[in-house]
Each structure stands twice: as structure tokens, then as C-alpha cells.
Amino acid sequence: MGFARCGSSWAASAVAEIEAAARGGSFLVSLLLYLRAPVTLEEARATLRRRLANREADFLRNVGRLVYGHRASPYRRLLRHAGCEYGDLEQLLRKRGLEGALATLFRQGVYLTGSELRGDRPVVRGSLRFDLRLRHLRAPWRVIPSPIVGRRAWPVPQHLAMFQDLAVNAVLTTDARGGAGWRHGHWSSPSDSSVLWLLRATGPGYRPVRWFSRFDPAVTPIAFRRRVIAKLVPWLTARAGVPLPPPTPAPYLAPRPILDWLSEELAAGHTPALSSPVGLAVSLSREARRAGQDLRGAQLTISAEPATPARVQEIKAAGLKPVVAYGTRESGLIAHGCLEPSAADDMHLYHDAFAVVRVAASEATAELPAGALLLTGLQPSWPYALLNVSLGDQATMTRRDCGCAMGALGWPWHLDTVRSFEKIKVGAAPVPVSAIERLVEEVLPAQCGGSAIDYQLYEADDEMVHGQARLRLLIAPSVGEIDEQRARALALAALRRGGATTADLEADPDWLTIARRLPVVSAGGKIYHVHRASWSTEPK
Numbered sequence: 190m191g192f193a194r195c196g197s198s199w200a201a202s203a204v205a206e207i208e209a210a211a212r213g214g215s216f217l218v219s220l221l222l223y224l225r226a227p228v229t230l231e232e233a234r235a236t237l238r239r240r241l242a243n244r245e246a247d248f249l250r251n252v253g254r255l256v257y258g259h260r261a262s263p264y265r266r267l268l269r270h271a272g273c274e275y276g277d278l279e280q281l282l283r284k285r286g287l288e289g290a291l292a293t294l295f296r297q298g299v300y301l302t303g304s305e306l307r308g309d310r311p312v313v314r315g316s317l318r319f320d321l322r323l324r325h326l327r328a329p330w331r332v333i334p335s336p337i338v339g340r341r342a343w344p345v346p347q348h349l350a351m352f353q354d355l356a357v358n359a360v361l362t363t364d365a366r367g368g369a370g371w372r373h374g375h376w377s378s379p380s381d382s383s384v385l386w387l388l389r390a391t392g393p394g395y396r397p398v399r400w401f402s403r404f405d406p407a408v409t410p411i412a413f414r415r416r417v418i419a420k421l422v423p424w425l426t427a428r429a430g431v432p433l434p435p436p437t438p439a440p441y442l443a444p445r446p447i448l449d450w451l452s453e454e455l456a457a458g459h460t461p462a463l464s465s466p467v468g469l470a471v472s473l474s475r476e477a478r479r480a481g482q483d484l485r486g487a488q489l490t491i492s493a494e495p496a497t498p499a500r501v502q503e504i505k506a507a508g509l510k511p512v513v514a515y516g517t518r519e520s521g522l523i524a525h526g527c528l529e530p531s532a533a534d535d536m537h538l539y540h541d542a543f544a545v546v547r548v549a550a551s552e553a554t555a556e557l558p559a560g561a562l563l564l565t566g567l568q569p570s571w572p573y574a575l576l577n578v579s580l581g582d583q584a585t586m587t588r589r590d591c592g593c594a595m596g597a598l599g600w601p602w603h604l605d606t607v608r609s610f611e612k613i614k615v616g617a618a619p620v621p622v623s624a625i626e627r628l629v630e631e632v633l634p635a636q637c638g639g640s641a642i643d644y645q646l647y648e649a650d651d652e653m654v655h656g657q658a659r660l661r662l663l664i665a666p667s668v669g670e671i672d673e674q675r676a677r678a679l680a681l682a683a684l685r686r687g688g689a690t691t692a693d694l695e696a697d698p699d700w701l702t703i704a705r706r707l708p709v710v711s712a713g714g715k716i717y718h719v720h721r722a723s724w725s726t727e728p729k
Contacts, residue, residue: 402439
């Protein structure tokens with residue numbers, strides 16, 4: 190029996206490696222095919238009209254193929270446990286509409302929480318119980334009909350269909366912002382997601398001109414996969430006659446190459462447009478102010494982290510005009526910033542690509558508090574099927590006519606104040622992310638000086654105090670002289686208000702210490718409010 194299990198494990202591993210290689214090959218081939226024939230503005234407009242007119246039909250088709258037609262789908266188990274077969278779902282849609290039907294399914298237990306999605310706890314609905322991994326949501330590798338209206342309807346590789354689907358809203362958003370003539374660049378680390386951002390800046394008659402990496406491979410070792418992406422994608426696209434730029438090193442603390450590029454483009458009368466994580470954009474703005482550079486006229490798209498008022502204000506101080514984008518690895522891009530915003534992160538929901546149920550106060554639970562967003566994908570090309578899935582975020586959601594060009598496209602729903610509702614374990618007690626966010630971005634800068642990216646709680650899980658991970662409050666040296674005991678007292682008070690108990694906090698005086706060092710930046714360029722030592726800062 191032991192030998193059989195070992196053989197089965199080896200076979201499964203081999204199959205997974207083959208599938209991964211096949212997906213990687215499909216990704217590169219589809220990349221070249223897309224670059225040779227990017228989505229035009231006319232195609233994007235026609236496709237959006239079709240999507241908006243067929244939301245319910247698209248949803249039903251996807252559920253038929255990816256849920257009821259996919260034996261391994263966890264949604265199929267949830268739907269059947271709720272007594273909902275395909276015909277029942279059709280009737281529910283006719284009776285209550287898409288969002289109404291999804292809300293009904295949520296009340297009947299058809300949803301996934303963030304902890305279930307990550308595999309932290311099993312899915313339990315009454316007598317139904319099973320374990321879940323993200324790979325279980327992966328749609329079967331396949332070819333699908335081209336999603337673009339006006340093109341021949343023959344099947345295309347899934348990755349090509351995904352690129353085309355993503356491009357529709359990217360092209361329309363760029364046009365709404367007046368960006369067809371902009372000079373596009375991206376700042377991140379070499380990765381699949383970076384390539385997707387470069388594709389978003391590839392549209393009718395334009396293509397990204399710069400790609401900046403916060404890692405310099407000559408100085409910082411990076412993982413093999415990232416090195417391959419950094420070299421192979423520019424080399425391959427150049428030889429195919431549709432070049433994407435090679436990455437230029439631009440470290441977090443030395444973004445001079447980006448500032449030089451922005452200044453050169455502005456001096457030449459162009460409009461440079463950079464996309465970057467929020468934290469990196471704050472550091473760029475700060476460096477520009479130190480150098481006395483006014484970046485008015487440059488455009489900026491920020492994502493990957495909460496666009497809090499404090500961080501957005503710091504970005505604007507250098508003359509940059511930030512617009513927020515919201516997305517996840519599991520979903521792709523969900524929303525894009527309003528051009529007449531009513532909040533720092535006011536965004537238009539891509540209503541054609543997603544349906545959202547917002548949990549009401551009367552239906553809230555410990556796992557899904559009031560305002561939690563449950564996301565359902567409507568396009569079949571994304572690798573993960575999503576049906577009432579929580580990604581751990583809550584937000585304000587309103588329908589209004591803002592009068593901007595984004596709303597005129599047919600995206601009337603707005604999201605703002607998008608924040609994680611999940612808790613981080615500090616000592617033995619879970620503390621809401623929002624409490625730590627206020628401490629790092631508001632309390633400490635107001636009381637001790639510095640800015641929204643100068644402070645961070647760092648959990649050194651390789652150093653334990655009474656069985657709990659040691660916690661450090663990192664304070665950037667640039668803040669200058671401060672009363673460290675006062676800073677520590679402010680942190681302890683904030684953690685108590687967040688739910689940590691006095692016994693947790695005072696178990697040892699060395700449990701929470703001050704370290705005068707820069708906050709840690711993640712592999713993806715994010716500056717988390719809490720960073721764990723186990724989270725590698727080297728791209729994987």
C-alpha cells in the first residue's frame with residue numbers, strides 16, 4: 190500500500206508539472222498572438238455592449254460548463270447540497286435577476302469564505318463537509334470561442350481568450366481617461382502579473398515603452414522563474430516583431446530611472462503614464478519631492494494595496510494624478526478608478542465582467558461581516574471560476590451617475606473604502622487589519638512624525654517569547670529622533686483597542702520592541718501594515 194501511495198503521488202506530481210509546462214507554453218504563444226492583433230477600440234465597445242446585454246446568459250452558460258459540467262467543482266457540491274440543479278437556477282434567474290439569484294444562493298449556503306478558499310478550514314454546510322484548495326477552482330485547461338465581437342468565432346487557447354477579455358475593459362478605460370497617446374510604463378517585479386499589466390497598456394496603436402523592476406538581478410538574486418520572464422518575454426516578443434520592453438532596475442529606495450523617464454517624457458511634451466503598487470508610488474512621490482521635481486502632467490495607476498487617504502495624499506504631493514485599480518490574483522481586475530471620485534479609492538465596478546453581492550448587516554457572520562463582498566465572475570476565460578467567493582474585502586457599494594466617461598460606458602456601480610476585514614493574529618489575539626492600518630498611517634505619523642510608509646509591524650516568527658512570535662515596530666530612520674517608549678506605548682494602546690489583551694501584550698517587555706529600520710517590501714512591491722518574516726521578499 191505504501192508503494193502504491195508513493196507511485197500515485199509521483200504520478201500526480203508529474204501530471205502537475207506537465208500541466209504547468211503546457212500552461213506556460215500556452216501563455217507565451219497566446220502572448221505573441223495577442224500582441225500581433227490587439228483588441229481595437231471598436232471591438233472593445235461592441236464586446237462591452239454584448240456583455241452588458243447578456244450578463245445573465247453568460248452567467249448561466251459559465252455555470253453549465255464550469256460547475257455542473259465539471260465534476261471536481263466545489264460549487265457543484267454546494268449547489269446540489271442546497272437542492273439547486275441547473276433547471277432550478279434558470280428559474281431563479283428569471284424570477285430574481287442575477288444579483289437577486291446570487292443573494293438567494295448565498296443565503297442557502299452557496300458561497301466560499303476567504304479562510305475556506307485558502308484551505309485554512311474545511312467547507313462546512315450542515316451535513317456537507319469537504320476540504321478545498323485554490324486549484325480546485327481552476328477551470329479545466331481548454332480552448333474556448335473567441336470572446337471578441339467582430340472576430341471569427343473559432344476556438345482559441347484559454348490564455349489568448351483571457352488576454353482578449355482583459356483587454357476589452359483596459360482599452361475602454363484608457364480611452365475614457367484620454368490615454369491613447371500616452372507613453373505607458375509599469376513598475377513591479379518580473380512576473381506573470383507584470384506581463385498582464387504590460388498587456389493592459391497594449392492597445393489600438395500603442396504599446397508600453399518602459400518596464401521597471403524593483404529588483405536588480407546583478408545585485409539581488411531572484412528566483413529562476415522571474416529571471417526567465419525578465420529575459421524571455423522581451424527577447425521573444427522582439428523577435429516576433431511586437432516588442433515589449435526589457436525591465437530596467439529601479440529599486441524601492443532608488444527610483445531615479447523612473448523619475449528621469451517621467452521628466453524626459455514631460456519635457457518632450459508627452460504624457461507618461463505609470464502603473465505601480467500603492468506603496469512604491471508613495472516612495473516615488475517622496476523621492477520626487479526630495480529632488481525638487483514637479484511631476485504634474487504625469488498619470489499614475491495604483492493598485493495591489495489599499496489606496497488609503499493618507500497614501501493617496503502623499504502621492505498627489507509631487508503633482509502625480511493617481512487613479513486606483515482593484516483586482517486580485519484569483520479574479521483579475523475588478524474595478525477601476527472614477528474620474529470624478531467622491532473618495533480616495535472611488536472606483537467603477539466592471540459590471541460586465543463581475544456580479545457582486547454585498548453582505549447585509551442582518552446576514553453578517555464572524556466570517557463574513559457586514560459589507561463583505563462576494564464576487565462572481567461572468568467571463569469564461571479566467572483560470573479560476575468564482576461563484577459568490579469572498580476575497581477577504583469589504584467596501585461601500587453604491588449606484589450613482591457620477592458624470593464621468595467611465596460611468597458613461599455602462600458601469601454605474603461604484604466601490605470605495607475597499608479594506609480587508611480579516612484579522613491578523615498579534616500575540617495570541619486576532620486584531621483587525623483596520624486597527625493596525627490606523628496605527629501605522631494615522632496615529633504614529635501624527636504623534637511621532639514621518640509618513641504613511643515609515644512604520645510597519647514586523648513579526649519575527651523565528652524568535653519566540655512565551656510561545657508567541659516576537660513583534661517589532663519598524664520605524665524608518667528618516668523619521669528622525671523620536672521618543673521610542675512613547676511610540677511603543679501608542680502601538681500597545683492601538684493593539685489593545687483592536688482586541689489584544691493586556692496579558693498578551695505584557696507577557697514580556699521584549700515581546701514588542703522598536704527597530705529603526707525601513708519597512709519591509711514584499712516580493713510584489715507591497716508595503717504591508719504587518720509583515721511576517723516567513724513572507725519572502727524575493728520573487729518566487
